[in-house]
Amino acid sequence: MTAARHGAFHPLTVTEVERLTDDSVALTLRVPPELREEYRHAPGQHLTLRRGSATGTEVRRTYSICSPAPASDGPGPEWLRVGVRLVEGGEFSTFAHKEIAAGDVLEVMVPAGRFVLDPAAAPDAAHYAAVVGGSGITPVLSIAATLLAARPDARFCLVRSDRTAASTMFLEEVADLKDRYPERFQLVTVLSREEQEAGLPSGRLDEERLTALLPALLPVAEVAGWFLCGPYGLVQGAGRALRALEVPRTRTHEEVFHVEDAATAPSATAAATASATASAARAGSGPSSRVTARLDGRSGTWPVRDGESLLDAVLRNRADAPYACKGGVCGTCRAFLVTGEVRMDRNFALEEEETDAGFVLACQSHPVTDEVEIDFDR
Template identity: 75%
Template sequence: MATQTDRPAPAVRHGAFHMLRVAAVDQLTDDSVAVTFAVPPELRSTYRFLPGQHLALRRRAVDGSEIRRTYSICGPTLAPDGPETLRVGVRLVEGGEFSTFALKELAVGDTVEVMAPAGRFVLEPKPGHFVAVVGGSGITPVLSIASTLLAHEPLARFCLIRSDRTAASTMFLEEVADLKDRYPDRLQLVNVLSREEQQAGLPSGRLDEARLTELLPALLPVESVDGWFLCGPFGLVQSAERALRALAVPRSRVHQEIFHVDDAVSPAPVTVAAPAHSSVTATLDGRSGTWPVEDGETLLEAVLRNRGDAPYACKGGVCGTCRAFLVSGEVRMDRNFALEPEEVEAGFVLACQSHPVTEQVELDFDR
């Protein structure tokens, strides 16, 4: 039988959406746009964000179903009381319902349902030397990180190594150039094109593990870098992580965010006998409930049947929106491309990928 108890709720509800008005839609490339949302004064504290965080956007279909997608905030964090606007970058994905809508239909004056900022691929301003290796739309959160860091911390330096197919496909080309002009001595910019030769700079080609292992020590003092931020396609992030491992970079200094992972690269699920009957107790926004988990369900699916406001976006183990603390019990995660090893060791799981191994499991979404 389901039970529910209350405790003081946190200031921001995790899974809550608010309608935000579209203030601008700027064409970046033939297949990408930047969408700017206006944030009303009463919601600015709700949308206060850390550089590198993302927003989950929701669109409802005529049949009542919904599409959720996450897009990273690309603007700097400058207003302590919360932002007046939020800007995200959207790249067209083949067959992608939301990205197609954003590029072909979304217009100024429209409203979109937007969840509060989330994500832990962040860097709050502090002194040090930081490096990002990004590919394609992976520039989006890193643009927020770099612009905030350089504006707020005069003792910080940043190196941006970005890989794109061609110059014409490069998102936020002008914004990055302006940042380089503003901080010429503290921002190091390295551009690599995989399908087009450049008149100056590095030769074209993919940034694979072998190339990065050779390139990184030639560009900067690898051993003295305080933090590495890897963002973009799975292949690039994986190659960069392996290169850094080969260069003896401590794992604690490496942070990564992957935007999409094909099913083909997902690990095979670990076979663990599931209990005949199981239940999940979940705490969300100060309220706790206990509900049965049906055969084959993930813990997120069980919670959503009873709490429609449970936070999630991709349901693919990539965005990390459904992150929760495992208070008690044991679970099996099908895959994890969002949590850092330190988070897993600390007891955090992805509810969308977790299945019960014990008869009783307790999650806390408020931690």
């Protein structure tokens, strides 16, 4: 089987547009037989959708797959389902809510992302858990459904936070998991702006609250993996709570869906931050750096313009370079830094282990040295 190209898009037909809440919909996409292997995905991965805009520019947005992943020994998926929450002023989410209808054809990139769980690699009688907020339920729904179906001895605890019951996405799907696996699926719901008749009191799930709540729900030390997904504040608070509970960093997986405060963005690495001064000193002197990039087995070397990111430099010469948000959130443009030094402006996608290993976000990386080489194929 030939591996799917990183930035490859294919036309997929929308078979259903289901309204989940007043501000969210689920899109179901049909995958034709000849593309099913290319769209084989791990539970937790995402799709990038694109369309042209009135200004002539291309708009790309990334949405997590909420449908279960296909079995590794079976055929690829016949259909894919993603959840789209309306964002104020969001060009693509507005398009999805007001214009997309069954029968429409969308340009869809092959699945990507590392916020995943491999059921086959799970230890015997494994216990997993997730803390999600809002649309952060989307990839975790796929993760939980796939794991529980594939591993009859596995357990999953879902702690979800939403504003109100009416704004909660995938209520029926989560309830179905509870009905199907009553002994193995634990659900805890917290509403931040609405009191519930039963369950936990309303309010935000912050670090202090989670530090007290999680040990009361499950044996924290025995959980094989934690999946944190949603707004930046929730993910960071949950991460701090787990560290306070002495959960090893290697057991936590994070995916940010919305960044409330860019000023709190984590830097790439200490070395890259320390090199920022050298990069700034060269600004205004014209394109004095070059980037060599390897993508789908082919390499090229091109100049990097003053102030330009490595991704933009590559895109001027390789339109198939993978990217989606260009905001340091989705991780689609992840690349391995082979040689040279770079400075990353923002990083909400790569975990500490990845940056320590040498991975960078091409959309946020600027050259510090005259020569930089990156590899999208690693």
